[in-house]
Amino acid sequence: MKIFRNINFPITTSIGMFDLLKGIAMLLIVFGHNRSIFPTMKLDIITRYTNEGAFRYIPYVYEASIFGRLCFAVIGAVVVSLMPALLILSGYTVRKRSVSKCFSLEYKELLKPYLWATIATVVFNFIFHFCFFRYIPGALQESAKVLGGMVLGFSQNVQLGKITLFANGPIWFVLALFWALVIFNILLNMMDEEKIKYYALGLSFIGWLLSYVKYTPFCLSQGLIGVLYVYMGYYTRKSGILTSEHSDKLIVKYTLFVIIPNIILTFFGMLTEMADNVYSLGPVTYIENGLLGIGVLYVFLRINKTNNGKITNALRYLGRYSFYFMCIHTVEMIAFPWYLVAGKFVKYQLLGFVSVYIVRIILIFLMLKVLIRIIELYNRIKIRKTIG
């Protein structure tokens, strides 16, 4: 229990307490999306009985040792729980408002930026497509597919007859969060607080069933499952779970019913992957992953307090502006044909993966700085007009 004692202590909240986790999550999201453009890179076939793995020269790592697989299962479980953790964070600061006020606020904070990101993605997609292929009808057609997919809010590519609509990319999260917060607020207004958990569970179940319907628009499926995560966040604030010290009995229960099951699930490849509507064991996976998300948040908040180096603060900076980061990442991921760049590294997949990842992070960071500066200038003009 000593390992838990080092992190089991009460803390006070602060407005920057989640920034480190969000910053790391942003880098991992780009990492995962970058991985998908190098499909033949054998980075993750390192624990199977194969000598094709990228780490085949490192002893013990690829030889399917139980210890190696277990380590990766632990890391995998933590990584998988980050997406639910981000939704739980949003639920942490939920405040009961009238239904119309909540809708109008979330429209302003989430939907409007989603629409702006859509416009930017479509415009840049057209520009880059034309720059690379020099064919306007082709560029228009591809951009129309992007527009259709983003406006209709499909988190995966969808085939409607002869028409393909492209996935809306990382910004699915914003749309799902919009539904989760609006619907949860409706529950807060209409239901007894005691019964909200049952409704949240029921709605998440409907969301899971909808995940089997390919044409579910507007990320409704993820939004409904998100209602449960928002409830978890709301409950953690009300009960003080994240800020309190916990008894040994609770830690044992949490280890037995949450940590170990999550490791087992990940060990056998069962996970929650909301963007692609993957819930390997249905409600079991997304509930377990969500509960582990709370534990990850708990640990992170304590690590946060003790780290203040330059890298940590840089990660906090990314986390602070994670919303803009997500929007910019959506634009660069969909609009720019990274697969063409990845194609240049056919023989050197790992080198290509690392190089492209670094370039993307730098680009996103620079665009983030520009966007923050533009917003700052807009605010200055707004304030001067108010004073004038």
Add this chain to the structure above:
Amino acid sequence: MNEIFENIKSIIIDIADIPEDEIELDSEMLDDLCLSSIEIMSIIGDIEVKYDVKFASDDLLKIRSIRDLISIIEEKKN
């Protein structure tokens, strides 16, 4: 401090649409006012422009209540 508090109050009301009587000097920004990360980002952004200050990432770790926020603003302005 009063003037800064009134300004912060009006920024919070403008961005998060919270009733004025619920915003007090010792109101905790997460636990009492339930400000979301997007709202906090906008509020801090507006304060940075209004008072011509810059909040570092570790400054935000020290801000729990509006009083803490005002202290940091005054510290930076001085």
